[in-house]
Amino acid sequence: MTSAGPATPDAWSATGPQLITYADRFGGSLQGVRHLMDGPFQGAFAGLHVLPFFVPYDGADAGFDPVDHTSVDSRLGDWQDITDLAAHHTVMADAIVNHVSARSEAFRDVVQRGEDSDWAPMFLTYDAVFPDGATEEDLTRIYRPRPGLPFTPMTLGGRQRLVWTTFTPEQIDLNAAHPLGEAYLARVLSSLTSAGVRMVRLDAAGYVGKRAGTDCFMTDEAYAVMDRLASLAHEQGAHILVEVHGHHTQQIEIARRVDLVYDFALPPLVLHTLMTGDTGPLAAWLRIRPENAVTVLDTHDGIGVIDIGPSQLAPGRPGLLSAEQIDNLVETIHANSGGSSRLATGAAASNLDLYQVNCTFYDALGRNDRAHLLARLLQLFVPGIPQIYYVGLMAGSNDLDLLSRTGVGRDVNRHHYTAHEVDEALKRPVVSTLLDVLRARNGHPAFTGNFTCTTDGPVMVLRWDSENGATAQLRADVSAMTFRARFSRRGDGDDGLDITEASLGPGQDSGMAVTSPGNG
Numbered sequence: 001m002t003s004a005g006p007a008t009p010d011a012w013s014a015t016g017p018q019l020i021t022y023a024d025r026f027g028g029s030l031q032g033v034r035h036l037m038d039g040p041f042q043g044a045f046a047g048l049h050v051l052p053f054f055v056p057y058d059g060a061d062a063g064f065d066p067v068d069h070t071s072v073d074s075r076l077g078d079w080q081d082i083t084d085l086a087a088h089h090t091v092m093a094d095a096i097v098n099h100v101s102a103r104s105e106a107f108r109d110v111v112q113r114g115e116d117s118d119w120a121p122m123f124l125t126y127d128a129v130f131p132d133g134a135t136e137e138d139l140t141r142i143y144r145p146r147p148g149l150p151f152t153p154m155t156l157g158g159r160q161r162l163v164w165t166t167f168t169p170e171q172i173d174l175n176a177a178h179p180l181g182e183a184y185l186a187r188v189l190s191s192l193t194s195a196g197v198r199m200v201r202l203d204a205a206g207y208v209g210k211r212a213g214t215d216c217f218m219t220d221e222a223y224a225v226m227d228r229l230a231s232l233a234h235e236q237g238a239h240i241l242v243e244v245h246g247h248h249t250q251q252i253e254i255a256r257r258v259d260l261v262y263d264f265a266l267p268p269l270v271l272h273t274l275m276t277g278d279t280g281p282l283a284a285w286l287r288i289r290p291e292n293a294v295t296v297l298d299t300h301d302g303i304g305v306i307d308i309g310p311s312q313l314a315p316g317r318p319g320l321l322s323a324e325q326i327d328n329l330v331e332t333i334h335a336n337s338g339g340s341s342r343l344a345t346g347a348a349a350s351n352l353d354l355y356q357v358n359c360t361f362y363d364a365l366g367r368n369d370r371a372h373l374l375a376r377l378l379q380l381f382v383p384g385i386p387q388i389y390y391v392g393l394m395a396g397s398n399d400l401d402l403l404s405r406t407g408v409g410r411d412v413n414r415h416h417y418t419a420h421e422v423d424e425a426l427k428r429p430v431v432s433t434l435l436d437v438l439r440a441r442n443g444h445p446a447f448t449g450n451f452t453c454t455t456d457g458p459v460m461v462l463r464w465d466s467e468n469g470a471t472a473q474l475r476a477d478v479s480a481m482t483f484r485a486r487f488s489r490r491g492d493g494d495d496g497l498d499i500t501e502a503s504l505g506p507g508q509d510s511g512m513a514v515t516s517p518g519n520g
Helices: 030-038 079-086 105-116 136-141 179-194 220-235 248-255 266-276 280-288 323-336 369-381 400-406 409-413 419-426 429-441
Strands: 018-021 047-050 068-072 090-096 099-101 151-156 159-164 171-173 199-203 239-242 260-263 293-295 385-389 450-456 459-465 471-477 482-488 498-500
Touching (some): 068 079, 248 260, 369 429, 369 471
Parallel strands (some): 018 047, 090 199
Antiparallel strands (some): 151 159
């Protein structure tokens, strides 16, 4: 098998900051998102990742189970709205490659007619992967982000079958290697790129290739699907971001073969750094991490911990943090959030995941404005394409009302913002200062130059220097929570933005203290 390989950085249409948002929860519609981008956020973002806007956007998994992946939900807008956004910003959208909605027309036909349905080969059942049956070892080897086996008993054409459902019974796994599966994904990709989407996120890509005798995660078959979609995307002027949670060495390996990966290790490492004053693990990661990365601190999912822990698939391979450090990190998040993150995580809420804590990043830091701004500065200075989640942009707190209504843990970090709430958030110094920093970072020539990182105990210096003399430097004492970020286009620091903790004004560090019960 040959790999499509990563694209060169200059092939990406934008490397400046991007916004991650739902259209319905932040703006109310695709046109509403555009008004935010062209209004209060003007100049802050080079692009945006619009989370699923397909039919329906409000299904069983907040749009990640579309019934029709090639149509825009009319309650949000239409394809022209995506094209209009893409006229001025790099737009990313999701290709949900691992599964199809149980309510899709194709799968409903399979439920009705079973093997007589023309669509039957498009969906995975137990016997499609294990035609000769499976041993206990075969089944327990399967890697899944949630407890239990990835099968749901269903009646298809009057016959009881075990249908492969990696995530939920509403999301039916696709046989992406079958011509029907290939054609389906090609149609999805074409619908996105035809509307001007230039970055395509392959959702849950690691699970898309199952093979007997393996753990069914990041198999050669999965890589083959990614390679095929990457080749099609490149032909259509787009690039691929692969979404995979796993051991940090796995992320490094994947990065060698694809356009872009997420730096999912960054969020927990930044939290560990700010909670303990220990810069060692973050500095060590910055020395080895892939640079063809999208950097995040928060997303529509939770704060991942599997990405910094020991390997789940290769026992004995250590993580970036020890088990004790990870335990301390998780417990500190729960303490800083006043226990609200505990209510939304693990067995306490549905959408049970083994690898994440459900909490806003702002609450994870004890609603400490200084810590929140420093965390964002660290994110923006790390090499890669920074993406800022809409709740994090607003320095939002855990939405316990939404959690109580839905019982879905991730909803604690998926608030529905009204226009009034956005206006009020924009008046807060932590939000307005972050937008100032984003505008300074967006298009700044220093970030096309050379990156260095040095540490001296709790002090970190992250610096960029370009050939034309432009510089950007962040100096931070993570124990004292003091920092200075300077952006200069000439190199003397007098013609750009200068941000310190004092930029937030007095009284901006109220809330719970950012402390750790132990450094591990």
